Amino acid sequence: MIRVGDFEITRIEEMVLAEPAATFAGFDAAALSQHRxxxxxxxxDEAANAxxxxxxxxxxxxxxxxxxVDTGGGNDKQRPASPRFHQRQAPFLDKLAKAGVTPESVDMVILTHLHVDHVGWNTQLVDGRWQPTFPRAAYVMSKSEVACRDPKAGAADQPPALHQPFIDSVEPILEAGLARLVDGDETLAEGIDLMPVPGHAPGQMxxxxxxxxxxxxxxxxxxHQPIQVPMPEINSKYCENQDLARATRARILAYAADTGAIxxxxxxxxxxGGTVERDGAGKYRFRPLATMP
Structure with missing residues (x-):
């Protein structure tokens, strides 16, 4: 756990994956040698090149x-387009319970964006139906994200397999009346606000x-990875708007260096996690946290 003033932050792990180096266009052996x-x-992981x-x-x-903040990949989800998240059975709720949190005690779920690995535990399968996992919570999500993911609206031209995360993990929240749709720059509570950071996803916050x-x-x-602090020009293949993702990354790096924010x-x-420092000539250096949240 880490503290930020009156706030306590804990990381609840769902899984750890190996992401091939080829996920990042422009990352090569020379870059690895410099930052190894x-x-x-x-x-x-050098052995796996990942x-x-x-x-x-x-x-x-x-x-x-x-x-x-976000809800991972979830259990029992049909994910043919994302096999790593397909039909998983993970003890995520048990881990949450060990942190002293029951589903009923969650007041707010903030979804930074609506990709498959950020919405899964919004819902769980109960008697063959997808039900909100956190029944008392307000689920905060971007209006523009909902608009572009909804297969009945802006996402109608996407392959059907890509619709599934919205259908089983977002739509039930909307139907239950638990969603709070936002523009992405609101204040949610004292000391907690949203910042628009589009690029990786259209409405990412x-x-x-x-x-x-x-x-x-x-x-x-x-x-996605700390190598993008000294090399902010490289994008993950998952970034939907590559140019905007770079511009947003540059803006957030400058903000972090200026404020000292974690x-x-x-x-x-x-x-x-960690902090960002300027390293001369417009470059940045990543400083990992001394303790783990």
Whole structure:
């Protein structure tokens, strides 16, 4: 756990994957050689030629609220287009319980964007139907994300397999009346606000915590791996708007360096977050957290 003023932050792990280096266009052996001393072994597995990729949920406790940032891949989901998340059976709720949180005690779920690995535990299969996992929570999600993922609207031209995360993990939340649709720049509670960070996904939002002069930002998939701090020009193949993803990454790196805010991404390996420093000539350096959240 880490503290940011009055906030407590804990990472709830769902799974750890190996992401091939080829996921990042422009990442080559020369880049690895230059950065091996800090990438290996926590962030890069040389034997597998792959980045260590964590799928996790961020748990935030305030004096009055219990909040989840994103909800991972989920169980029992049909994911033919994403086999790593297909029909999984993982003890995620047990891990949440060990952190002192029951589904009924969650007040808010903030979905940074609606990709398959960020919405799965929104729902669980109960008697053959998808039911909200966190029945008391307000599920905060981007209006533009909903519009572009809904197969009945903007996503109608996408392959049917890509519709499934929306159908089983977002639509039931909308139907239950638990969704809070936002523009992406709102204040959600004292010391908690949203920042628009589009590119990886059209309506992607960061979540900023500020308390007692300290700050942390859940930056979602603005960066998938810490190599993108010194090499912000490289994109994951999953970024939907490649040019905008680079521009947003540059903006967030500058913000983190200027403010000293802790950045807490969706997929970094251990210790899962850190700070950013300027390294001369427009470059940046990543400083991992001393302790793990």
């Amino acid at each position: 001393h800090w990438l290996v072994p926590d962030y890069f 980045f260590v990729t964590s799928i996790h949920v961020w748990l935030v406790k305030t004096p009055t609220l219990t909040i989840l 960061a979540v900023r915590l500020r308390s007692r002069g300290e700050e942390a930002v859940f930056i979602a998939d603005v960066m 950045i807490l991404p969706g997929h970094f390996g251990r210790p899962y």
